[in-house]
Amino acid sequence: MMASASRLNLSNFHRPPPSTTIAELKPTFTPRTQPTKPTPDSDATPSGPEPRKLKPSPQLNRWSRARAIRSGRKLDRPVSRTKAWEMDPPARSPETEVLQSPPREREDDRELAPGKTIYMVSDGTGWTAEHSVNAALGQFDYCLVDRGCPVNTHLFSGIDDVERLLEIIKQAAKEGAMLVYTLADNSMAESARQACRLWGVPSTDILSPITEAISSHLGVSPSGLPRGAPGRNFPLSEEYFQRIEAIEFTIKQDDGALPQNLQKADIILAGVSRTGKTPLSIYLAQKGYKVANVPLVMGVALPKMLFEVDPEKVFGLTINPVVLQTIRRSRAKTLGFGDDLSSNYSGMDHVRKELEFASRIFAQNPAWPVIEVTGKAIEETAAVVLRLHQDRKNKCSMPRISKRY
Amino acid sequence: MMASASRLNLSNFHRPPPSTTIAELKPTFTPRTQPTKPTPDSDATPSGPEPRKLKPSPQLNRWSRARAIRSGRKLDRPVSRTKAWEMDPPARSPETEVLQSPPREREDDRELAPGKTIYMVSDGTGWTAEHSVNAALGQFDYCLVDRGCPVNTHLFSGIDDVERLLEIIKQAAKEGAMLVYTLADNSMAESARQACRLWGVPSTDILSPITEAISSHLGVSPSGLPRGAPGRNFPLSEEYFQRIEAIEFTIKQDDGALPQNLQKADIILAGVSRTGKTPLSIYLAQKGYKVANVPLVMGVALPKMLFEVDPEKVFGLTINPVVLQTIRRSRAKTLGFGDDLSSNYSGMDHVRKELEFASRIFAQNPAWPVIEVTGKAIEETAAVVLRLHQDRKNKCSMPRISKRY
Numbered sequence: 018m019m020a021s022a023s024r025l026n027l028s029n030f031h032r033p034p035p036s037t038t039i040a041e042l043k044p045t046f047t048p049r050t051q052p053t054k055p056t057p058d059s060d061a062t063p064s065g066p067e068p069r070k071l072k073p074s075p076q077l078n079r080w081s082r083a084r085a086i087r088s089g090r091k092l093d094r095p096v097s098r099t100k101a102w103e104m105d106p107p108a109r110s111p112e113t114e115v116l117q118s119p120p121r122e123r124e125d126d127r128e129l130a131p132g133k134t135i136y137m138v139s140d141g142t143g144w145t146a147e148h149s150v151n152a153a154l155g156q157f158d159y160c161l162v163d164r165g166c167p168v169n170t171h172l173f174s175g176i177d178d179v180e181r182l183l184e185i186i187k188q189a190a191k192e193g194a195m196l197v198y199t200l201a202d203n204s205m206a207e208s209a210r211q212a213c214r215l216w217g218v219p220s221t222d223i224l225s226p227i228t229e230a231i232s233s234h235l236g237v238s239p240s241g242l243p244r245g246a247p248g249r250n251f252p253l254s255e256e257y258f259q260r261i262e263a264i265e266f267t268i269k270q271d272d273g274a275l276p277q278n279l280q281k282a283d284i285i286l287a288g289v290s291r292t293g294k295t296p297l298s299i300y301l302a303q304k305g306y307k308v309a310n311v312p313l314v315m316g317v318a319l320p321k322m323l324f325e326v327d328p329e330k331v332f333g334l335t336i337n338p339v340v341l342q343t344i345r346r347s348r349a350k351t352l353g354f355g356d357d358l359s360s361n362y363s364g365m366d367h368v369r370k371e372l373e374f375a376s377r378i379f380a381q382n383p384a385w386p387v388i389e390v391t392g393k394a395i396e397e398t399a400a401v402v403l404r405l406h407q408d409r410k411n412k413c414s415m416p417r418i419s420k421r422y
Numbered sequence: 423m424m425a426s427a428s429r430l431n432l433s434n435f436h437r438p439p440p441s442t443t444i445a446e447l448k449p450t451f452t453p454r455t456q457p458t459k460p461t462p463d464s465d466a467t468p469s470g471p472e473p474r475k476l477k478p479s480p481q482l483n484r485w486s487r488a489r490a491i492r493s494g495r496k497l498d499r500p501v502s503r504t505k506a507w508e509m510d511p512p513a514r515s516p517e518t519e520v521l522q523s524p525p526r527e528r529e530d531d532r533e534l535a536p537g538k539t540i541y542m543v544s545d546g547t548g549w550t551a552e553h554s555v556n557a558a559l560g561q562f563d564y565c566l567v568d569r570g571c572p573v574n575t576h577l578f579s580g581i582d583d584v585e586r587l588l589e590i591i592k593q594a595a596k597e598g599a600m601l602v603y604t605l606a607d608n609s610m611a612e613s614a615r616q617a618c619r620l621w622g623v624p625s626t627d628i629l630s631p632i633t634e635a636i637s638s639h640l641g642v643s644p645s646g647l648p649r650g651a652p653g654r655n656f657p658l659s660e661e662y663f664q665r666i667e668a669i670e671f672t673i674k675q676d677d678g679a680l681p682q683n684l685q686k687a688d689i690i691l692a693g694v695s696r697t698g699k700t701p702l703s704i705y706l707a708q709k710g711y712k713v714a715n716v717p718l719v720m721g722v723a724l725p726k727m728l729f730e731v732d733p734e735k736v737f738g739l740t741i742n743p744v745v746l747q748t749i750r751r752s753r754a755k756t757l758g759f760g761d762d763l764s765s766n767y768s769g770m771d772h773v774r775k776e777l778e779f780a781s782r783i784f785a786q787n788p789a790w791p792v793i794e795v796t797g798k799a800i801e802e803t804a805a806v807v808l809r810l811h812q813d814r815k816n817k818c819s820m821p822r823i824s825k826r827y
Contacts, residue, residue, distance in 0.1 A: 392655030
């Protein structure tokens with residue numbers, strides 16, 4: 018049996034050599050926000066004389082080596098490449114940055130420059146950091162990629178030793194990036210704070226404020242263990258099985274399949290083609306709901322069962338005809354429809370008639386709420402569906418989605 | 423054409439009457455942290471004499487009425503119910519809380535008590551608040567529901583007027599809950615801050631710190647518009663179409679279907695039954711990757727195409743046999759397998775042999791990384807897969823997942 022390099026590497030992925038402290042790494046790097054010569058009142062350089070060279074760290078060498086093994090490239094790098102690292106600390110001007118960055122890094126980032134950069138670091142999956150940054154960037158979409166002011170994000174997940182953490186922050190400093198982190202391990206979070214202050218990297222701790230608030234509310238201490246940490250196994254809970262069952266159910270029911278199972282669904286979505294039934298179903302399934310979707314197609318009889326189930330769980334989806342036409346045209350192109358088929362599917366006349374057909378069905382079933390999906394992301398429509406679903410189910414005075422942990 | 427009550431209600435869902443200010447609402451409520459009689463140095467009660475009654479607000483009446491219309495119940499409430507609201511501000515003792523809460527509220531929350539409560543409020547979908555709270559609660563799983571210290575969360579999404587916001591915070595105060603909020607609208611966030619301070623509700627603002635940090639990094643101001651706000655339509659971007667295509671592709675490829683399409687997949691997962699291929703595929707699809715999964719079944723030939731595609735995109739999944747047996751037993755029960763079929767599927771002998779069969783295939787394909795899924799949540803395995811996928815694709819010196827906004 019032959020052991021593969023990638024497999025060997027994977028098993029070692031989270032197990033680097035013993036970690037280094039910030040103090041040990043500090044002398045190899047000059048922080049961006051610091052004067053060239055330390056002044057008596059500078060508290061950023063307690064360690065005395067000013068080192069000016071940034072050397073390749075053993076950590077980076079290890080990563081590069083691991084990658085080279087995986088990709089089958091030669092390990093020896095030309096001396097000039099190594100020398101590119103031995104440079105001054107970063108400044109914000111783009112020309113200086115090009116000079117200061119090692120050639121290898123430029124190769125990697127070629128496609129992503131220019132634009133502002135956000136680094137995200139996590140000792141767990143990193144999805145919380147990604148989700149929060151994504152939500153916050155939603156506030157700036159008026160100036161993002163389409164308006165010529167792009168943002169590049171880089172997520173580093175499973176960073177569970179301080180040495181790799183500091184390498185990443187150092188790299189963020191070099192690129193003039195900001196850092197967003199979720200570090201369950203408190204000493205890691207503290208290292209990140211210190212390193213960012215020292216190297217002038219603007220940073221935001223996403224996890225600690227909410228964890229501390231919850232800790233004080235519950236009156237217990239956080240475990241400090243990230244998701245996926247040894248000793249923090251994900252339990253095979255009832256919720257786990259329920260979620261998997263919901264996903265499998267939803268896949269099987271997609272696009273009107275198995276109408277006899279409609280009554281087993283928690284939520285049923287009805288709408289014409291390209292109102293987003295499938296992605297919405299899948300999104301809701303991930304949240305543990307069994308979802309069935311029923312396409313409304315002009316001239317095709319609807320399953321009898323749709324009108325026999327509890328109407329409180331059926332939701333109609335509707336959309337602006339012009340937007341629907343745009344989506345259907347894109348779809349017709351992807352599927353390689355010929356002109357005839359395409360005009361029947363995405364012609365404005367057909368689109369309007371099919372939406373009217375759907376409206377009539379909705380009108381005949383007044384207990385179904387009808388949700389307008391125009392201009393809504395899947396997550397947004399999902400929020401509306403679940404709000405109404407919970408409201409109808411729980412009859413609460415303030416519509417809410419409740420969960421128990 | 424008959425217009426439905428629920429439909430009418432839906433269209434008005436986000437459009438309440440003109441909003442009220444905190445100052446207007448204040449006199450109807452006595453904060454929990456405040457002395458019964460204001461003292462000269464109390465800055466929490468600048469508005470003078472101390473009102474002691476909490477009256478039903480027009481807002482709550484409106485919600486109750488809306489629900490009553492939907493549910494077909496009579497609108498008139500007995501006077502005694504209304505009277506239950508006219509009580510002192512909340513205290514933490516459970517007996518007092520029972521007295522203080524209106525009967526309707528007790529009915530709703532019946533199943534959820536006891537335990538600590540976290541309220542989440544958002545003027546958007548609320549998923550960021552939910553995701554962050556979920557991540558933070560991961561730090562307390564050693565004492566959550568299974569250990570007898572449950573936490574109840576309540577998510578209020580699409581809260582885009584200050585009047586409803588204040589009602590919710592007031593209710594949080596009554597229940598002794600803490601509040602977590604994501605409010606893109608700055609004046610809403612400020613109202614939440616003030617109300618929480620005034621009514622003694624411990625609170626955490628999830629969105630503002632990261633939004634402010636990004637704003638200062640980009641040098642532009644946030645729009646202040648929540649997702650789904652009028653005028654903030656979700657664009658039909660390339661990414662949008664790509665994500666939908668990925669989800670549809672992944673559903674069609676599930677469970678080894680259409681092996682001829684394997685080469686179109688970005689990621690291929692191979693593993694025995696119940697290693698979580700389907701939920702993992704779907705999770706990755708939501709992130710925009712086209713995923714195919716191929717079941718490894720002893721005695722069933724694998725599709726030739728699996729060995730012809732780029733091996734860099736194939737990932738093997740493996741799992742501890744004892745855990746696999748537990749999952750398969752649960753599965754066999756759900757599917758109603760008879761004893762014979764069940765023992766063949768979840769018998770330890772069969773489980774071990776099938777895992778060995780998979781190991782041999784993985785050994786014959788050393789370029790496939792093999793991921794151990796035991797004790798990992800879907801999100802955790804997904805993080806490992808994507809880290810390796812990006813690393814192999816980009817050959818970066820520091821493994822990362824990069825995106826452009």
